[in-house]
Amino acid sequence: MSKHSQVEEFTIEGRLLGFVVEDGYQLKYLRLGTGTGEFWFKLSKELRSSLDRGLVAGEWIHVSGEKKLDLKKGKVKLKAYSLTRVAPHGGKQEDALPVNRENAATKSPAVTKPKAAILICQKSDCCKLGAKAVCQAIQEELRDRGLEDQITIKGTGCMKRCKAGPNIVMPDKTRYTRIDSSEISEIIDKHFPAETIAEPLTAQCLACEAVTVN
16 A cells, blocks of 8 residues: 555445446446435446346445545545445435445546547557557556546557557647657656646556547
8 A cells, every 4th residue: 555545444325326337338336325425436346247237226235345545635536345235224315324424525526527548559560569568658657647547548450650650649639659668657747747637537458449540
């Protein structure tokens, strides 16, 4: 655990409002209604694979997981590791209060905002020239800056500049060719200065996703 973060366990009960699906099929977030408002929990990989698909909106559930507080930025992230059905306390929504009241201030931002995306060619020529190392360097730089939940890395098909690889395209359409992994830190600083980053969403490296680049 980083000296700039604090991790605690949490448990909370409420009424299931639904799930948030990203990339067309992947369950990413759980929405829970409680007496103090609506909460969003990122689903752990283990929970996504074992989730009871019979759950429906309106059911009462008990959610347990991990609360991570970024002491430097003052942000809190909630990740759910388990959930079970429970009987409502008297059947009233106002009775579904969080066990840890601190969680009341950790409601996640809306996930409907468009995510910034860094495109990187994954065709064989670019891979031979170091595209995989560049992709890894981007992931590490985003993680070190706390941006892994805000920026998506997408692998693409051929960008038509095979001999000038690796090729990457930043969210503002700036294209870089013959890029080296050692240059990534400077590029990330240039395109994502800390003060301009929006609230976190979800990031993942989609190395196999085909994206057409004009």
